[in-house]
Amino acid sequence: MGLKILNFAKLGIATLLIVASASPALAGDWSAIINGRSFHVNSTEEWNENNAGLGLEYQFDVTSRWKKQVMVNGFRDSNNEMSYMAGAGLHRTLFATDSLNGFYVDAGVNAFLMTRQDVNNNRPFPAAVPSVSIGNRHVGLNLTYLPVKLVEEMFDARMMDDTVSGIFFMQVKVGVSELLPGV
Numbered sequence: 001m002g003l004k005i006l007n008f009a010k011l012g013i014a015t016l017l018i019v020a021s022a023s024p025a026l027a028g029d030w031s032a033i034i035n036g037r038s039f040h041v042n043s044t045e046e047w048n049e050n051n052a053g054l055g056l057e058y059q060f061d062v063t064s065r066w067k068k069q070v071m072v073n074g075f076r077d078s079n080n081e082m083s084y085m086a087g088a089g090l091h092r093t094l095f096a097t098d099s100l101n102g103f104y105v106d107a108g109v110n111a112f113l114m115t116r117q118d119v120n121n122n123r124p125f126p127a128a129v130p131s132v133s134i135g136n137r138h139v140g141l142n143l144t145y146l147p148v149k150l151v152e153e154m155f156d157a158r159m160m161d162d163t164v165s166g167i168f169f170m171q172v173k174v175g176v177s178e179l180l181p182g183v
Contacts, residue, residue: 031057033142034172035075041168045161048080057173065093067106078167079118087112091133101136110144133173140173 033055040047055073062068069089077083091108111128119125129144146167 028058028060030177031173032176033057033073036170036172039168040164041166042163043161044163047078048076051075067091077116081117083116085112085114101138103136106133138175142171142173144169
């Protein structure tokens with residue numbers, strides 16, 4: 001099973017490298033993703049809420065308020081197992097200013113394929129979550145919320161902890177485009 005996860009991660013990284021090779025034509029922005037914390041709302045159980053991991057995000061250069069991005073990352077999930085995901089997002093800019101190094105607030109949805117040991121025994125499965133991103137050209141914060149009802153309907157299963165009403169997940173986004181040659 002470890003080989004399948006490794007191959008899935010390689011596929012995600014290869015996808016991002018293909019995007020990088022087209023970067024002069026696309027002129028988008030690269031960010032390193034540092035996976036951080038989760039919060040299991042109303043939980044009476046002990047969950048791993050230190051979801052350490054790394055990833056990459058590429059945001060295509062656009063002239064509208066709609067931002068398109070692709071992402072790949074791996075992190076420790078709520079069961080303290082490694083999980084991997086690769087996908088895309090569509091966000092709308094709700095607020096933006098040139099002040100504060102381009103401060104913005106975006107909201108949208110991220111759709112992806114993900115692996116989890118407790119879901120399909122680490123076989124990739126599709127998912128989509130609402131997302132908010134707040135930051136500027138250099139650093140930002142990605143926040144997602146996973147309602148329990150959505151989890152139960154997507155996977156046709158009940159949560160192991162009936163007291164959880166939802167899960168918040170946080171990532172730090174660090175702009176790295178300026179560090180990459182020719183980007």
